[in-house]
Amino acid sequence: MRKKKRSSPFGKAIVLLYILACSLFWGTASEGAERSLRERFLDDPEAQWEITADKMSYMEREALVIAEGNVVATRKGQVLYARKAVYNQETGYIEVSGDVRFETNGDYLMGERATFDLRTQTGEVTEARLFMRENNFHVNGDSMQRLGPDTYLVKDALVTTCDSATPPWSITASEVKVTVEGYGVVKNGVFRIRGFPVFWVPYGIFPAKTTRQSGVLPPGLGYSSLNGAEIELPIFWAISDQTDATFYEHYMSERGLMQGFEWRYVAEQDSKGVFLFDILSDNVDRKDLGDSDQADISPFERTNQTRYWFRSKADQDMPLGITARLDADYLSDQDYLREFQRGLYGYQGRPDLVDQFGRPVEEILSPLRTSRIRFSRDQSDYSLQGHSSYYQRTRDNPFDNTPQPIGGAMYSLLPRSVLSESLYMRFRSDVDYIWRDYGDRGQRVSFGPEVTHPFWLGPFVEFQPSAGFSRATQFFEREDGFTDEVSRDAYDLQARLSTLLERTYDLEWGDTRRVKHKIFPSLLYRYRGYNDGSKYQPWFEPIDQENRTKLVSFSRTSGQATDPRFDPIGMNQNVVAFSLANFLDARNENEKGEVAYKQWGTLELVQGYDIGEARRDDEPLREERPLQPLMGIVTAHPFPNVEVDSEVWWDHYENEVAFTDTFLEFSVKRAGGRSDRYGIEYLYIKDGNESIGYNVHLNLTESIAAGTSLHRNLNQDRSVGARYYMQYLSQCWGVRVSVDSFAGVDSFMVSFTLLGLGDLGGW
Numbered sequence: 001m002r003k004k005k006r007s008s009p010f011g012k013a014i015v016l017l018y019i020l021a022c023s024l025f026w027g028t029a030s031e032g033a034e035r036s037l038r039e040r041f042l043d044d045p046e047a048q049w050e051i052t053a054d055k056m057s058y059m060e061r062e063a064l065v066i067a068e069g070n071v072v073a074t075r076k077g078q079v080l081y082a083r084k085a086v087y088n089q090e091t092g093y094i095e096v097s098g099d100v101r102f103e104t105n106g107d108y109l110m111g112e113r114a115t116f117d118l119r120t121q122t123g124e125v126t127e128a129r130l131f132m133r134e135n136n137f138h139v140n141g142d143s144m145q146r147l148g149p150d151t152y153l154v155k156d157a158l159v160t161t162c163d164s165a166t167p168p169w170s171i172t173a174s175e176v177k178v179t180v181e182g183y184g185v186v187k188n189g190v191f192r193i194r195g196f197p198v199f200w201v202p203y204g205i206f207p208a209k210t211t212r213q214s215g216v217l218p219p220g221l222g223y224s225s226l227n228g229a230e231i232e233l234p235i236f237w238a239i240s241d242q243t244d245a246t247f248y249e250h251y252m253s254e255r256g257l258m259q260g261f262e263w264r265y266v267a268e269q270d271s272k273g274v275f276l277f278d279i280l281s282d283n284v285d286r287k288d289l290g291d292s293d294q295a296d297i298s299p300f301e302r303t304n305q306t307r308y309w310f311r312s313k314a315d316q317d318m319p320l321g322i323t324a325r326l327d328a329d330y331l332s333d334q335d336y337l338r339e340f341q342r343g344l345y346g347y348q349g350r351p352d353l354v355d356q357f358g359r360p361v362e363e364i365l366s367p368l369r370t371s372r373i374r375f376s377r378d379q380s381d382y383s384l385q386g387h388s389s390y391y392q393r394t395r396d397n398p399f400d401n402t403p404q405p406i407g408g409a410m411y412s413l414l415p416r417s418v419l420s421e422s423l424y425m426r427f428r429s430d431v432d433y434i435w436r437d438y439g440d441r442g443q444r445v446s447f448g449p450e451v452t453h454p455f456w457l458g459p460f461v462e463f464q465p466s467a468g469f470s471r472a473t474q475f476f477e478r479e480d481g482f483t484d485e486v487s488r489d490a491y492d493l494q495a496r497l498s499t500l501l502e503r504t505y506d507l508e509w510g511d512t513r514r515v516k517h518k519i520f521p522s523l524l525y526r527y528r529g530y531n532d533g534s535k536y537q538p539w540f541e542p543i544d545q546e547n548r549t550k551l552v553s554f555s556r557t558s559g560q561a562t563d564p565r566f567d568p569i570g571m572n573q574n575v576v577a578f579s580l581a582n583f584l585d586a587r588n589e590n591e592k593g594e595v596a597y598k599q600w601g602t603l604e605l606v607q608g609y610d611i612g613e614a615r616r617d618d619e620p621l622r623e624e625r626p627l628q629p630l631m632g633i634v635t636a637h638p639f640p641n642v643e644v645d646s647e648v649w650w651d652h653y654e655n656e657v658a659f660t661d662t663f664l665e666f667s668v669k670r671a672g673g674r675s676d677r678y679g680i681e682y683l684y685i686k687d688g689n690e691s692i693g694y695n696v697h698l699n700l701t702e703s704i705a706a707g708t709s710l711h712r713n714l715n716q717d718r719s720v721g722a723r724y725y726m727q728y729l730s731q732c733w734g735v736r737v738s739v740d741s742f743a744g745v746d747s748f749m750v751s752f753t754l755l756g757l758g759d760l761g762g763w
Contacts, residue, residue, distance in 0.1 A: 050074050053085075063089040071096075078104045092119040100125070106133035111144075122146050128154075136161045136732065136755060153177050161755040162732035169193055169733055169754055214238045217246070224740075224747030226293065226339055228254035242266055248278070256283045258340075262351070273314030273326070274351055278340075280307045287335070297338050297745065300395055307332045309340075313357040322377050329361060329369040334394035337364045339745055365720075367394055383412045401439040408432035415452065424452045439479065446472035450492070461499045468492040489531040498522035514587040515600070521580050528573040574612035575628075580605045586638075601636035601644075627652045629659070641667040641675070651686070658686045674699040690714040704728050731755070 054069025065087040073080040083098025096114045109130045116123030123146045130139040142156040153175065160170040174188040191199040220232040232250040239245060248260030258280040266272045285305035289295050314326040331337065354360055362369050372389040386409045391402050410430040418425045429447035448470030457463050469491055476484040502518040582603040588596045608628035616624055629649035636644040646662040665679040677697040684690045695709035706726045712719045725738035732755045740747045 065089065078102070091117070093117050107131060116146075120148075122148065136163070138162070138167075151177070151179050160732065166195060167732070168730065170195070221751075222747060222749040224745060226254065226297075226745045227252040227747075250278075254283065256281055264351075267316070269317050271316045272356075273312065273316065274353060274356065275310075275312040275314075275328075276351075277310045278308060280340075281305055282307050297335050300334055302333050302335055304333055307336055309336055311353065311361070313353045313359060315357065318375075320377065321379070322375055325359075325374045325376075327359060327361075327373075328371045330371060330392055331369055331394050333396070334367065336394075338742070368392065369394060381414055381416060383410075383414065385410045400437045403434045403436050403439070405432045406435050418451075422453055422455055424454075426450050426452075440476050442474060442476040444472065444474050446470060448490075457497075461497065463495070463497050465495040466493070468494075491527075491529045493525075493527040495525045496522055497524075511588040511590050512586050513589050516583075516585045516587075518583040518585070519580070520583070522578070524577045524579060526573055526575050526577075530572060572612060573610075574615075575608055575610050577606055577608035577628075600638040601634070604633045606631040606633075625653050641669070656686070657684065660684045670699065672702055674702065691720070703730055729753075 051067060051071070051073045053067035053071045055067070057066045057068075058064070059066065067085045069083065071080070071082040071085050073085075079102075080096070081099065081101040081103075082096045085094070085096045087094045094116050097112070100109075100111045100114050102109045107130075109125065109128065111125040111129065112127040114123065114125045125144045126142070128139075128141045128144040130141075130144075131137070132139075138158075138160050139154075140158045141154040143154070145153040145155075147153055154173075154177075155175055157173045157176050158170055159172075160167040162168050162170070170192045172190050172192060173186045176187075177185045185203070186201065187203060189201040190197045214237045215235075217234040217236050219234075220230075222230040224230065230250065230252050232248055235247045235249070237245045237247070243263070243265040245264070246260075246262040248258075248262070250258040250260060252258065258278055260278040261276070263275045264273070282305050284294075285303070287294050287297075287302035289299070289301065309332070310328060310330045312326060312328040314324070316324040316326075318324055369392040370389065371392070372387065374385060374387040376383065376385040378384075387405075388407050389405050391404060393400055393402055408431060411428070413425075413427040415424040415426045417423060427447070427449045429445075431443065431445045433443050435441050448468055450466055450468030452464060452466040454462060454464040469489070471487060471489050473485065473487040476486070478484060498520065500518065500520055502516060504514055504516045507513065507515050584600040584602070586598050586600050588598060590596075607630050610626045610628060613624055614626035616622070629651050632646075632648045632650075634644060634646045636642070643665045644663070647660065648657060648662075649659040650656075651658040661681075661683050663679070663681045665677070667675045667677045669675045676699055677695075679696075680692070680694045682692050691711065691713050693709070693711035695707070697705065697707040699705045704726070707723075708725070709721075709723045710719060711721045719741070721740075721742040723738060723740050725736055727736035728734055734753045736749075736751045736753075738749050738751070740749070
């Protein structure tokens with residue numbers, strides 16, 4: 001489940017000591033948990049040891065087997081070195097001495113002397129030094145003793161992940177007693193920096209398990225101008241193999257104690273979920289808009305003392321082929337994320353739900369938080385869905401008229417052939433119930449069939465016409481108690497005329513051997529007419545808003561208008577468009593003859609002409625503008641270290657760019673295997689938002705790196721968010737210093753990381 005919950009270093013040391021005793025000299029292992037430990041070190045438990053030495057002898061009277069001089073015992077993946085080995089067949093007592101070294105799968109245990117009593121299953125290694133390749137653990141002890149089948153004792157222990165003789169950090173203890181797959185006891189445990197004692201624990205208990213285990217995670221430390229000094233202590237609870245929970249105790253000197261809870265589960269197949277909740281009884285219970293620092297957060301009042309944020313995402317497979325998808329996002333007030341989204345909590349300090357589930361969350365500054373649940377049964381020929389959504393206005397409004405589609409269903413019959421193999425029909429219907437505190441409530445029902453008949457005009461040109469009809473009906477429950485019903489019929493005609501041109505070029509450039517250029521020109525037409533669009537007013541769907549840019553975007557594969565941003569529902573349409581799509585694909589072949597294909601980039605140009613706009617005569621003094629903006633979309637990644645994504649609209653009548661959204665990211669390789677990363681993003685909307693942002697990460701040396709990121713609103717000529725950091729990372733530890741500024745809140749954080757032990761503070 002959670003990779004950061006690792007086994008105890010003391011527990012790992014004891015595991016290898018146990019394997020040395022059991023696998024090398026005893027030859028058998030107990031059942032249960034120890035079996036998995038033994039299998040980790042032994043590929044074949046039945047394999048025989050091969051022993052060589054300068055001298056081998058047998059003392060029959062004493063029943064002693066003696067190997068002397070360059071003793072080497074080998075078995076698959078395991079080697080034992082020693083100067084001398086003596087085995088007593090009668091007592092089951094064995095002793096190995098002189099530069100003892102036991103190696104297995106990259107790990108090794110060294111000592112001056114090792115003795116084992118195979119009958120009592122006890123033993124001891126003196127002047128022991130243990131190295132475990134995973135996480136680079138070094139464990140030293142004056143003695144490592146096996147007191148019984150499951151219990152071990154380490155005297156004068158030292159643990160570190162640093163390779164130097166004087167480690168930058170280490171943990172020492174006068175005594176460690178541990179039970180495999182149980183718990184251990186530490187006496188006089190000390191955390192040291194360069195040998196200097198920093199933190200002392202006279203007595204402590206730790207888990208010694210190889211699986212996920214409950215326990216205290218590394219704390220987090222930070223400081224912000226608004227919240228003061230901060231410390232967070234996470235406590236992890238391994239509930240079962242499928243579920244776990246983390247409790248966060250987060251203290252802020254200026255705000256009080258925030259408590260957090262995170263519950264996760266992973267079930268069969270693709271079912272998983274994460275639920276998070278943070279709550280704070282804020283010392284600042286009333287916002288003072290006369291305070292410039294608080295006014296910079298937002299210009300709105302806040303009077304609540306109890307502040308919280310609940311969010312979750314879950315995917316769940318259910319019986320009868322039904323899948324459920326849950327997204328929850330609910331805030332106590334509009335300022336919560338502005339004050340608490342950075343650092344130890346918020347978007348960065350908890351699991352990244354977007355990465356884990358692939359579904360977006362609302363932006364930090366969005367005035368709307370969206371929660372929804374959807375049940376779906378998707379088959380090869382149809383899709384049936386039930387859904388419910390809730391839109392929260394984070395700003396308190398006693399007369400909230402936000403429409404809430406709290407219940408709905410949708411049935412879609414996927415394209416299927418009818419009458420002939422080339423005639424396809426699809427059908428879609430849906431029903432929604434919309435509720436709100438203030439305003440009209442009611443239901444919306446719609447249905448609509450569509451038929452498509454693609455065919456070829458000769459060997460190279462495809463023609464795909466389609467025709468559809470839809471009816472939408474709204475049943476209103478007015479605030480005054482009256483009911484009303486409004487219907488609207490729509491007729492939709494579409495056609496796409498297209499062809500495909502392609503050519504392959506031989507090329508010798510790095511691993512690239514061939515490049516294919518494909519051109520997909522298309523002529524598209526769409527007509528949509530309504531029987532009565534004036535009375536029917538869409539009343540809750542976010543995409544059903546009037547007065548939007550009247551531009552239709554056609555899919556180059558289906559000819560359908562797919563992007564709601566360009567599809568003004570509720571308006572008649574009579575549009576023709578020309579689309580020219582380009583694809584550049586590469587065939588790569590490495591020195592081993594392995595072949596891989598990669599798309600270097602795409603370029604699509606779309607030019608639309610609004611026939612309905614050209615024929616408008618209801619406003620004689622108004623200048624018709626039938627030419628829609630020329631839209632260009634570019635994606636390019638010809639190199640592994642370069643990525644470009646850009647969309648631009650050109651307004652023919654104003655002779656200027658009406659919209660652009662451009663993103664560029666690239667990395668630069670440097671000596672020593674290092675690389676620097678750069679990224680920039682620019683957004684411009686005519687008569688709207690204009691902003692720019694960048695991020696830079698520089699590996700100055702092998703150990704030192706620095707970086708910065710900035711997002712600036714060019715309309716208001718101010719920075720919305722900024723971050724600056726510098727970090728040092730050595731072989732076994734690191735430190736990072738960062739300064740953040742977001743929505744009027746400044747924060748400062750110093751974070752440490754210790755290889756093998758995790759982070760002290762999050763970056």
